[in-house]
Amino acid sequence: MNMLAARYYGKEDIRVERINMPLPQAGEVLVKVAVCGICGSDLRTYSRGSSLSDLPVPRTLGHEFAGTVAALGEGVTGFSIGDRVSAAPASSCGECYYCRKGMPTLCLDTLDFGTTQAGAFAEYVIIPAPIVRQGGLVKISDGMPIEKAGMLEPLGTCVRGLITQANLQPGESVVIIGDGPIGGIQVMLSKYLGAEKVICVGHHDDRLSYAKKWGADVTIHSGKEDMSAVILNETDGMGADLVVVSVPSAKIIEDACALVRGGGRLVIFGGVPKGDTVTLDPNIIHYKEVELLGTYNCTAQEFKTAVEIADHLPLEELISKTVTLENIREGFSTLAKREAMKVLVTMQESY
Ligand SMILES: [Zn+2]
Numbered sequence: 001m002n003m004l005a006a007r008y009y010g011k012e013d014i015r016v017e018r019i020n021m022p023l024p025q026a027g028e029v030l031v032k033v034a035v036c037g038i039c040g041s042d043l044r045t046y047s048r049g050s051s052l053s054d055l056p057v058p059r060t061l062g063h064e065f066a067g068t069v070a071a072l073g074e075g076v077t078g079f080s081i082g083d084r085v086s087a088a089p090a091s092s093c094g095e096c097y098y099c100r101k102g103m104p105t106l107c108l109d110t111l112d113f114g115t116t117q118a119g120a121f122a123e124y125v126i127i128p129a130p131i132v133r134q135g136g137l138v139k140i141s142d143g144m145p146i147e148k149a150g151m152l153e154p155l156g157t158c159v160r161g162l163i164t165q166a167n168l169q170p171g172e173s174v175v176i177i178g179d180g181p182i183g184g185i186q187v188m189l190s191k192y193l194g195a196e197k198v199i200c201v202g203h204h205d206d207r208l209s210y211a212k213k214w215g216a217d218v219t220i221h222s223g224k225e226d227m228s229a230v231i232l233n234e235t236d237g238m239g240a241d242l243v244v245v246s247v248p249s250a251k252i253i254e255d256a257c258a259l260v261r262g263g264g265r266l267v268i269f270g271g272v273p274k275g276d277t278v279t280l281d282p283n284i285i286h287y288k289e290v291e292l293l294g295t296y297n298c299t300a301q302e303f304k305t306a307v308e309i310a311d312h313l314p315l316e317e318l319i320s321k322t323v324t325l326e327n328i329r330e331g332f333s334t335l336a337k338r339e340a341m342k343v344l345v346t347m348q349e350s351y
Pocket residue numbers: 039040041063064153154
């Protein structure tokens with residue numbers, strides 16, 4: 001048996017090919033992929049080349065997927081053929097320094113779709129045994145459209161950033177810098193968690209009007225307005241309890257530090273181009289007791305939380321384009337031209 005897969009060979013080189021269909025080994029689950037979203041990280045790999053020097057090529061990318069269980073490896077319980085599922089993006093080994101410290105996202109021996117494992121830009125994907133064992137393969141309700149389930153992984157990363165790391169509390173003021181799909185999810189999630197005032201900063205009029213629809217109380221067009229002045233004005237000159245930077249810009253991280261109120265938190269959600277640095281005023285950290293937080297990926301538990309929360313968020317509205325697997329390159333080029341918010345790759349037309 002063979003299947004279609006879109007495999008990354010190098011910068012701007014993704015080929016849709018027929019390859020052998022994988023068979024699930026003990027503890028693994030084979031999932032028939034219905035949809036897989038193109039992540040900003042997939043786009044970066046495609047347009048700039050992989051940031052990993054040891055990425056095995058060809059490699060099937062794609063980690064934001066949903067589908068149905070197609071086959072179970074020996075010893076797997078709790079799933080049946082046909083179950084609708086989605087999966088956390090990575091596993092943890094449970095044994096390394098970080099795992100023993102309870103920090104699985106920093107695991108030194110992680111299995112990760114699209115890097116160490118074949119990803120889901122393919123008709124079928126293997127869920128590695130550790131992800132199954134750790135509860136990272138999650139059933140989704142019949143009521144959830146499969147396209148929406150393709151947005152669960154990005155939501156999982158936002159659950160980690162805003163809930164686990166930033167501990168967002170009801171009544172707080174939140175600034176989301178970024179009007180891409182992640183910024184959009186963070187606006188929805190902040191409101192869902194009870195943020196009193198959500199300010200979204202971006203530079204696309206259409207996306208900012210979506211942000212308003214999804215719950216932003218104030219939107220700021222950074223090309224037309226003075227971001228800092230508006231934020232300070234909207235927060236009685238104090239700055240926000242929580243500022244989340246979801247754009248790949250060191251300069252914005254620098255500016256954002258001054259927009260956090262005393263005792264508040266700044267979350268750096270996105271990576272910046274290699275080599276970029278920030279200059280920051282240490283007195284902000286010292287006198288104002290501002291916390292700087294990182295966030296990366298999500299755990300199986302955070303992914304499960306995302307599945308529970310998803311019913312309350314209009315995640316499907318983030319999807320602006322779908323392409324078939326055969327036309328995946330069109331999806332990448334649309335994103336590269338910034339002509340779509342989220343692009344989903346669909347594997348079967350009948351879904
Ligand atoms: Zn992603």
